[in-house]
Amino acid sequence: MADDTVVGSAATSTTRAMFDYAPAPESRSVVDIASSYGLFIDGEFTDPVDGRSFKTISPASEEVLAEVSEASERDVDLAVRAARNAHTKVWSKMSGRERSKYLFRIARIIQERSRELAVLESLDNGKPIRESRDVDVPLVAAYFFYYAGWADKLQYAGFGPDPRPLGVAGQVIPWNFPLLMLAWKIAPALAAGNTVVLKPAETTPLTSLLFAEICQQADLPPGVVNIVTGAGETGRAVVAHPDVDKVAFTGSTDVGRSIAQTVAGTTKSVTLELGGKAANIVFDDAPVDQAVEGIVNGIFFNQGHVCCAGSRLLVQESVAQDVLDRLKRRMATLRLGDPLDKNTDIGAINSAEQLAKIRSLSDVGEAEGAGRWSPACDLPQHGFWFPPTIFTGVSQAHRIAREEIFGPVLSVITFRTPAEAVEKANNTPFGLSAGVWTDKGSRILWMADRLRAGVVWANTFNKFDPTSPFGGYKESGYGREGGRHGLEAYLAK
Amino acid sequence: MTALLPDVAEVTSSDASLRRFLHGLPGVDQVGAEARAAELATRSIKTTAKEFAIDLAITMVDLTTLEGQDTPGKVRALSAKAMRPDPADPTCPAVAAVCIYPDMVGVAKQTLGESGVRVASVATAFPSGRAAREIKLADTRNAVAAGADEIDMVIDRGAFLSGRYLEVYEEILAVREACARPDGSEAHLKVIFETGELQTFDNIRRISWLAMMAGAHFIKTSTGKVQPAATMPGTLVMLEAVRDFRDVTGTMVGVKPAGGIRASKEAIRYLVMVNEIAGADWLDPAWFRFGASTLLNDLLMQRTKMKTGHYTGPDYFTLD
Numbered sequence: 001m002a003d004d005t006v007v008g009s010a011a012t013s014t015t016r017a018m019f020d021y022a023p024a025p026e027s028r029s030v031v032d033i034a035s036s037y038g039l040f041i042d043g044e045f046t047d048p049v050d051g052r053s054f055k056t057i058s059p060a061s062e063e064v065l066a067e068v069s070e071a072s073e074r075d076v077d078l079a080v081r082a083a084r085n086a087h088t089k090v091w092s093k094m095s096g097r098e099r100s101k102y103l104f105r106i107a108r109i110i111q112e113r114s115r116e117l118a119v120l121e122s123l124d125n126g127k128p129i130r131e132s133r134d135v136d137v138p139l140v141a142a143y144f145f146y147y148a149g150w151a152d153k154l155q156y157a158g159f160g161p162d163p164r165p166l167g168v169a170g171q172v173i174p175w176n177f178p179l180l181m182l183a184w185k186i187a188p189a190l191a192a193g194n195t196v197v198l199k200p201a202e203t204t205p206l207t208s209l210l211f212a213e214i215c216q217q218a219d220l221p222p223g224v225v226n227i228v229t230g231a232g233e234t235g236r237a238v239v240a241h242p243d244v245d246k247v248a249f250t251g252s253t254d255v256g257r258s259i260a261q262t263v264a265g266t267t268k269s270v271t272l273e274l275g276g277k278a279a280n281i282v283f284d285d286a287p288v289d290q291a292v293e294g295i296v297n298g299i300f301f302n303q304g305h306v307c308c309a310g311s312r313l314l315v316q317e318s319v320a321q322d323v324l325d326r327l328k329r330r331m332a333t334l335r336l337g338d339p340l341d342k343n344t345d346i347g348a349i350n351s352a353e354q355l356a357k358i359r360s361l362s363d364v365g366e367a368e369g370a371g372r373w374s375p376a377c378d379l380p381q382h383g384f385w386f387p388p389t390i391f392t393g394v395s396q397a398h399r400i401a402r403e404e405i406f407g408p409v410l411s412v413i414t415f416r417t418p419a420e421a422v423e424k425a426n427n428t429p430f431g432l433s434a435g436v437w438t439d440k441g442s443r444i445l446w447m448a449d450r451l452r453a454g455v456v457w458a459n460t461f462n463k464f465d466p467t468s469p470f471g472g473y474k475e476s477g478y479g480r481e482g483g484r485h486g487l488e489a490y491l492a493k
Numbered sequence: 494m495t496a497l498l499p500d501v502a503e504v505t506s507s508d509a510s511l512r513r514f515l516h517g518l519p520g521v522d523q524v525g526a527e528a529r530a531a532e533l534a535t536r537s538i539k540t541t542a543k544e545f546a547i548d549l550a551i552t553m554v555d556l557t558t559l560e561g562q563d564t565p566g567k568v569r570a571l572s573a574k575a576m577r578p579d580p581a582d583p584t585c586p587a588v589a590a591v592c593i594y595p596d597m598v599g600v601a602k603q604t605l606g607e608s609g610v611r612v613a614s615v616a617t618a619f620p621s622g623r624a625a626r627e628i629k630l631a632d633t634r635n636a637v638a639a640g641a642d643e644i645d646m647v648i649d650r651g652a653f654l655s656g657r658y659l660e661v662y663e664e665i666l667a668v669r670e671a672c673a674r675p676d677g678s679e680a681h682l683k684v685i686f687e688t689g690e691l692q693t694f695d696n697i698r699r700i701s702w703l704a705m706m707a708g709a710h711f712i713k714t715s716t717g718k719v720q721p722a723a724t725m726p727g728t729l730v731m732l733e734a735v736r737d738f739r740d741v742t743g744t745m746v747g748v749k750p751a752g753g754i755r756a757s758k759e760a761i762r763y764l765v766m767v768n769e770i771a772g773a774d775w776l777d778p779a780w781f782r783f784g785a786s787t788l789l790n791d792l793l794m795q796r797t798k799m800k801t802g803h804y805t806g807p808d809y810f811t812l813d
């Protein structure tokens with residue numbers, strides 16, 4: 001620089017005070033958490049028959065949040081009876097227009113109580129408030145609004161002139177998007193005229209129970225929505241109950257397989273939304289800075305606890321180093337910590353069990369010779385934490401390229417040609433989603449035709465919309481949720 | 494990063510080769526760039542971080558008046574404000590510069606004296622840039638001779654949009670030469686793109702590289718005379734460009750969004766973006782500026798609020 005009095009040098013900048021973001025925690029006081037919760041059956045919170053309960057904790061601090069009832073087979077039976085009764089006497093007789101009023105009312109209450117729901121979701125699940133506030137809860141309301149609109153238009157949905165509800169739906173949902181998965185299940189079921197018995201995951205029951213309060217607030221007829229909390233046993237009881245007409249499950253492929261076995265030979269219809277090992281494919285002509293954002297969003301969104309996470313980065317060899325350098329620089333700016341801090345990007349791993357699984361698969365990756373890298377990152381003392389991690393030099397033969405890790409761990413694989421990218425992307429037992437990054441529109445369409453994945457995102461990733469169907473190929477499950485297609489799973493033709 | 498260092502002489506040897514280089518830069522996906530800017534805007538800057546950001550933002554203001562009705566009186570008042578933005582609080586820092594038309598440089602220089610507040614003059618037939626090359630250069634030399642520390646030039650958007658990249662490049666080179674003073678020093682050159690007229694993010698990335706290769710000290714979004722002026726995503730693309738340019742050449746270039754930034758909240762969002770996209774090295778008035786006029790009073794009002802715990806009315810801050 002010719003004139004140092006005008007423009008400072010980069011050297012002096014190292015001594016400058018840094019722009020440290022002060023803590024900006026969202027207030028916990030917006031939500032009242034009861035010390036214990038009953039089961040929500042027939043419109044009331046009731047104690048479980050045998051009085052068993054379990055604790056739900058905050059994964060960020062391991063603090064106990066509440067005592068939650070554990071539903072036994074008998075409790076599930078009561079819930080299914082309540083749902084059947086409500087279906088026969090009230091809900092199936094009600095006009096679509098009346099049903100839609102209840103759904104619209106629920107959607108509006110969700111919006112009104114969005115802050116409360118977001119804080120509770122972040123407390124119980126560990127996800128950053130930025131995501132629960134800006135992604136989860138707005139989508140929850142959007143799904144209810146969307147399906148509310150369908151309730152009086154079912155005869156125009158393309159499933160016959162007079163589509164009828166199936167009856168009672170037994171629904172089991174996972175812990176990664178507790179409230180959003182509830183919305184994906186309950187909104188279309190109710191719109192189509194079914195009643196539901198829903199079991200939330202044992203580590204994240206609280207927002208489902210708050211949703212039960214919202215059903216009361218909306219004056220939803222008793223028994224239309226029943227929430228039974230518990231673990232695997234409770235879920236099995238819901239799925240196996242003889243009076244359940246429809247089973248809907250989102251979760252691991254192993255559990256999905258056993259559900260398929262349970263319902264085999266019965267008249268129950270089933271939709272399963274299971275695991276994934278999605279390829280996020282970056283071509284050499286990709287908009288590179290946005291592709292890096294898409295990679296970050298693909299695998300580090302919700303700590304990688306996303307069934308459609310872009311856990312395999314397929315990057316064209318000619319730009320691999322540049323993309324990796326940019327990715328690492330970007331990862332160094334991710335802020336890990338208190339999920340309730342509004343500036344947190346990466347929250348806590350949902351449970352000790354999940355953390356152990358992520359650790360063990362990451363250790364396998366290292367043992368198999370892949371290069372492991374994480375940015376410098378202080379992990380909090382309490383709670384369950386895992387730093388954002390990438391593995392380079394991964395080949396198709398590595399376990400971390402094949403098995404779902406369900407954590408903030410990315411496997412980086414290179415390819416040379418579009419055909420090789422397709423081949424590698426499809427070379428997995430899963431087929432839930434994929435991403436394609438290129439400036440060339442024709443190549444996006446060419447790829448989308450060949451990728452065996454339920455969702456293919458073009459120059460974006462992890463985007464959800466109630467109008468868009470979502471679901472998998474192969475071991476990622478069957479059936480579609482969302483959109484007009486999502487109604488089909490809840491209608492008899 | 495690993496992008497190849499451009500051989501500037503070769504790249505600029507012909508219109509065709511400059512075009513090949515600029516069109517070979519990675520594209521910008523509009524949806525993705527806008528989403529990233531929106532995400533950064535959700536950062537919550539509170540307490541100590543907010544105090545830090547407000548004071549930093551004040552030191553980065555190029556306090557601007559660019560009106561046909563400007564008079565020596567107006568410019569003297571603005572200069573006084575630039576040196577002592579808050580007469581009630583001596584701890585309040587001065588702004589970076591006053592930004593004015595060339596014929597007002599002498600008045601500003603006289604008022605600002607040795608205060609350290611710089612005089613930035615627009616030039617090159619600002620704001621349209623529609624004049625002959627000699628006139629633009631004479632405009633620049635005149636401002637430098639009058640004592641301008643910094644020159645804010647406009648590019649020839651017509652030439653850029655019709656693909657005459659080399660013409661734009663050569664004009665920036667020529668203006669940079671016109672910034673030279675007899676004593677061998679030079680006025681610092683800010684190159685205004687008028688992103689509201691270039692419109693696409695691909696264009697913004699290309700003009701950023703073109704201007705940096707031509708020797709711009711600063712790249713600046715807008716004149717303030719065209720809507721939209723500065724936008725978060727447009728500035729984001731420019732911040733990515735200066736970051737990448739330093740990676741391959743080692744040379745740091747400053748960024749100045751100008752026009753439309755009126756609230757402290759917006760200014761803080763820009764600083765978050767600087768911090769997380771270009772990096773902390775750019776958090777310095779030597780490398781980042783705000784072209785603004787009404788922004789300053791809002792910063793002062795927020796600053797007083799942070800110090801005293803309550804808001805005062807606009808009448809407690811000077812209008813100049």
